[in-house]
Amino acid sequence: MNAFRFQNPTALYYGKGLIEEHLASETLKFGRKVLLVYGGGSIKRSGLYGKVLGLLVAAGVETFELSGVEPNPRLTTVRRGIEICRREGVELILAVGGGSVLDCAKAIAMGTVYRGDVWDLYERPGEARATGALPLGTVLTLAATGSEMNSGGVITNWETKEKLGGGSPYTYPKFSFCDPENTFTVPRDQTVAGICDIMAHCFEQYFTPTPDVPLQLHLMEAVMKTVVEHGRAAVDHPDDYAAREAIMYAGTMALNGMIGMGVTGDWANHTMEHELSAEYDIPHGGGLAILFPHWMDYVKDVDPHRFASLGAQVFGVDPAGKDVGRLAAEAIARVREFFASIGAPQRLRDYDIGPADLPRLAGQAVRFGDIGQFRKLGASDVLAILRSAL
């Protein structure tokens, strides 16, 4: 494995009733002026907004609000949040929602403290560094991004059509509350996209060039196996507590750093998908579900044994009498089948994306250099993958 330093300071709360019991006391550790960040109003319909606000008000907290955070959260929204924080002297940001809301809140937390323009931190991460962040707490409503227990996030600049990731050691949430019941009302297609995102986070780490990481690979297999075993139930029975909990917890573990210590991730699919989302505003998880099987076909010869392991360990493919090439192909077929079984999109045309823009998008994806680590991809590779996904 690579030499590494790991530290994840987030206090993670899982289960029913913990928000009622601990949200106010966790909040008061950081101050009495709180910016509530949330999305399009689903938390008002579900009653979560009322519950959270009631607890904060009862604890004597003064709240400010930033609502309407978009599914691919926009830089303009981040800027509005920063302005509120600076003007009102906000002491804690409380993000209530899914990964987009949390990512937006992280950008606001860094951007409020940073003296330059917040977009620098995403566009020029080599030169511009976060110098601190407002404390951040989260109440999660969607199993997907793992943003509740990591320091990263993704922001879209709609003017330049760029979707870029960023983060800092300061943007780990101080606390995160994950109650599976808060995911019961998530619409079916968002549940599906979330599940695809969780699988994608595992794939990005599983297809690593780093040698000698046996435990890490087995930990990733454990997360993927859990998603495959319980994903369908979470989609078909939205109020199946155990299934929702298994998926929510898988989402946290897939990207809180614990399964990937000392592992160089690939992340080419995320880079390609960000171009699609920045151009067409499609759901991140849906884009990943489309791209990954095609990427797998394109790169599988780099290490077919890794794919064979995926098939055997995650999907229970019986290896008896099959050569490694066939096992790799079978594993990729099982990935496709799983995504199809939960109703994930399978082709770019499912989002009305045609061939015209693809050469430009491929060029855009590699504008900072070749992408991927398992196999390095240039513009022509990306274009081939995008075309096969049409």
Next chain:
Amino acid sequence: MNAFRFQNPTALYYGKGLIEEHLASETLKFGRKVLLVYGGGSIKRSGLYGKVLGLLVAAGVETFELSGVEPNPRLTTVRRGIEICRREGVELILAVGGGSVLDCAKAIAMGTVYRGDVWDLYERPGEARATGALPLGTVLTLAATGSEMNSGGVITNWETKEKLGGGSPYTYPKFSFCDPENTFTVPRDQTVAGICDIMAHCFEQYFTPTPDVPLQLHLMEAVMKTVVEHGRAAVDHPDDYAAREAIMYAGTMALNGMIGMGVTGDWANHTMEHELSAEYDIPHGGGLAILFPHWMDYVKDVDPHRFASLGAQVFGVDPAGKDVGRLAAEAIARVREFFASIGAPQRLRDYDIGPADLPRLAGQAVRFGDIGQFRKLGASDVLAILRSAL
């Protein structure tokens, strides 16, 4: 799963060269007066002592020493350490060694701050609570206890022949350095005992009564599978870096809380083993290797499916055509085989333990009440297990 709060603040360093690069700077975050805690001198023979001391001295650190920490660390040694810390105004304790050294250092860290007698924190954890702790850093030399990334530890009171666990939110190491090369010189029997301890930590959590913990079980299987795949190589080829690294990392992950969130552990075998170690001063891991298969035979009917899963997922037992009872028996046989394959002790008589003391030890094991969670065990149950292990 159980509702839970999880937070593990330890900064974990893994790999070659990180001690040289970061030990001094991590130390200086906490102060310039450091108590070095270590064992019987093996770190002097290996050169690690000289390296660590050299780095600290070059950084202007004033060091004090507590050496000779025993394999089952004793309360008398803890008291000596507390006295040094109080007298000298120590600002950081740096434990260099295996789990015993680290556990001793945790007790000193808590005991220095606690106004009462440190043994209270182990003997009466319900009433006596740690009120703080000196900061603690560690340099690990033995893959076993996971103490490098958790808040617990075990201390033996030789006067009363009691071996008890304790801990506090304050005793997570601030930082831990794990370089697999520092385990190359560990004697074979200690390597074996460490591997048994790691497997035991997984068993204690795997045999849980908590329902709906699919991901946690898969994560535990991942750790166990890694130990089974690489344990033999680590024993037979002490300088096999990849094998030593896999085992060391498995030891950390087995008991840093990450694989067991929301899971009620069993821990009956640890309680029984502590009585054996307190009476006969035998290696903890060796005692566990002896006890666990007998405990498994005794309790397997509680949930034979759990045992069947262990066999299939960890040992690759083919379930075709076998009923669950046979699969459970086969899993236990595979556990025995694995322990035998690395040369672990298999019978109490391997440590010259005979039947005479067993009734008294069984009574002692349950003196705070029945033990275990997967199946509750009273004195007669414990006695039956101990007798079968003779």
